[in-house]
Amino acid sequence: MANSAQNGRDAEGRQYGEYDLVVVSNRLPVDHTIDEDGQGVWRRSPGGLVTALAPVMAKTEGAWVGWPGVPDEEVEPFDHDNMHLVPVALSADDVELYYEGFSNATLWPLYHDVTAAPEFHRTWWECYKTVNRRFAEATAEIAAEGATIWVQDYQLQLVPKLLREARPDLRIGFFNHIPFPPLEIFAQLPWRRQVIDGLLGADLLGFQRPSDTSNFLRCVRRFSGFNVRQQQVQVENSDGGVRLCRAGAFPISIDVEHISELAHRPDVIARSEQIRHELGDPDTVLLGVDRLDYTKGIGHRIKAYGELLEDGKVDVENAVLIQVASPSRERVESYRLLREEIEGAVGRINGTFDTLENTAIRYLHHSYPVEEMVALYLAADVMLVTALRDGMNLVAKEYVASRKEVDGALVLSEFAGAADQLKQAILVNPHDIDGLKEAIVRAVNMPPAEATRRMRAMRRQILQNDVEHWSRAFLKALEQAGTHD
Known part of the structure; x- marks a missing residue:
């Protein structure tokens, strides 16, 4: 909860803040929308991270630092859903250079196995450093003495070290939601040492998979020279002391209870039945749900499905593929080109195989509320998740939870x-x-008994490891990590 003792001072003599838990992410956990009366209101964002941390924040009356989502707009700190929200302002130039540039045209493709070519521009890097410092300063200002700070994702990799320098009293965690690349790929980054040093400011670094953790530790050995033992890095401080930074895998999950509850709701079930009827009640409904991103393998999936239609392994009268591709980073050139490529491929396949009654691929370039997504999961016999590289992919887990x-x-x-x-x-x-x-054909023709056996095992895994389990596990490990003078 908020700390009432506010008479402490930080390393520079400034007064400590009052929040014992502070989450730091690129975006605040709210979106600014217009209500029915035409008034601007803040509503909680639907994302998985918000779902994971909201219960923890409510219990601790914590604070959340992030960009409110609108460039060139100063927003004063405010309270929402038992959270204190601290907006960090970004200019239109910041959004272009730090977010669309360094974060999403340099780091994103680099960290996803160079699925697209990363661009390295010094002006982007300078802006990335500036914005990371702004986030760190806002966090240091509101954190109570000895507070727990949880920094989220690749946009803010320099924040842990900046916080460590400003507030050595803090306990700092960092979670990387996307993959961490192998040494041979990470080595391409001109500012690789600065990024490694930034991350090593944390007491605990969390990754999605053990392989991501191993990749990071290999990079630490190569580019920092610090001693690595098992999953701990002995970080040498400027004063000659040694501090431990631990790295480990903490796979994120979903709000299983919420998805399951929606899957049992009569209106959602009725909507799923309506979807199948509107499709012509085919024998098999296949489904893909992705952000329109080149890492998701949407083109590979559509190519495979088109060839199955050509081969006669699936028939447009008996099967349909629904592809939901929600808009993503539409100002970035590679994403505009990807949209043209995907829509061209869908058009060619539909032009070849559609009949007056049936469509081969229903392509939907929209975002949908979670209720509609669960109805789609219920309507689908086969879920296709064909990412070329993905930190986790929560759609796969949502599909399992909905069945x-x-x-x-x-x-x-x-x-x-x-x-x-x-x-x-x-x-x-x-x-x-x-x-x-072959995998798609196998899924379409899978015997019911085998499908049930497989789904039951996956559901058991998801039920035992929901998103609250993820946040509790990370925060418990963070509490135990690190050493402080």
């Missing part, structure tokens, strides 16, 4: 973090189009 009848089949890329946990899915290498085609 209350313990049926359906999941085709899952082995390059998604979820593959470590959902081992009973049909695992595929999405680059292998023939193998992907």
Whole structure:
């Protein structure tokens, strides 16, 4: 809870803040919307991170530091849903250079195995440093003495060290929601040492998969020279002392209870039945749900499905693929080109195989509320998750959580973090189009008994490891990590 003792001072003699738990992320956990009366209101964002941390924040009356989502706008700190929200202002130039530039055109492709070519621009890096400092300063100002700080994701990799320098009393955690690349790929980053040093400011670094943790520790050995023992880094301080930074895997999950509750709601069930009827009541509904991003393997999936139609392995009269591709980073050129490519491929396949009554691929370039997504999960016999590289992929877990009848089949890329946990899915290498085609056919024709056995095992795993389990596990490990003078 908020700390009432506010007479402490930080390293520079400034007064300590009052919040014992502070989450720091690129975005605040709220969106600014217009209500029915035309008034501007803040509403809680639907994302998984917000769902994971809201219960913890409510119990501790913690604070959340982040950008409010609108450039060139100063917003005063405010309270919302038992959280104190501290907006960090970004200019239009900041959004272009720090967010769209360094974060999403340099780090994102680099950290996703160079699925697209990363760009290295010094002006982007300078802005990234400036914005990270702004986030760190806002955090240091509100944190109570000895507070716990949890920094989120690749946009803010310099914040842990900046916080450590300003407030050595703090306990600092960092979680990387996306993959961490192998040494040979990370080595391409011109500012690799600065990023490693920034991350090593934390007491605990969390990654989605053990392989991500191993990649990071290899990079530490290579570029920092610090001693690494098992999963701990002995970080040498400027005063000659040694501090421990631990790294480990903490796979994120979903709000299983909420998804399950929606899957049992009569209106959601009725909507799922309506979806199948509107599709012409096909024998098989296949579903893909992704942000429109080049890491998601949407093109590979559509290519494989188109070839199955050509081969006669699936028939447009008996099967349909629904592809939801929600808009993403539409100002970034590579994303605009990807949209043209995907929509062109869908158009060619539909032009070849559609009949007056049936459509091969229903392509939906929209975002949908979670109720509609669960209805789609219920309507789908086969879920296709074919990411070329993904930190976790929560869509796979949501599909499993929604299958209350313990049926359906999941085709899952082995390059998604979820593959470590959902081992009973049909695992595929999405680059292998023939193998992907075989997996889809296998899923479509899977005997009900086998489908039930696989789904039951995956549901058990998801139920035992929900998103609250993830946040509790990380914060408990953070409490035990690090040494402080």
